[in-house]
Amino acid sequence: MLEETGTNVSISTVKRVLYRHNLKCRSARKKPLLQNRHKKARIRFVTAQGDKDRTFWRNVLWSDETKI
Numbered sequence: 708m709l710e711e712t713g714t715n716v717s718i719s720t721v722k723r724v725l726y727r728h729n730l731k732c733r734s735a736r737k738k739p740l741l742q743n744r745h746k747k748a749r750i751r752f753v754t755a756q757g758d759k760d761r762t763f764w765r766n767v768l769w770s771d772e773t774k775i
Contacts, residue, residue: 722732741749 725732
């Protein structure tokens, strides 16, 4: 902030003001990489679904389960 406004502000002041406005700091959770058992389970799932035709897949609702 010093460079932009010419005002020197401490980190604790910034955190306190953000907290007053109900803005909390969070670190992103690191997701583990897929393990071999997860990869094998995906392959089994795809193989089991191999006999489905295009009309089946047109009726599937895909969702992104990413949590932020």
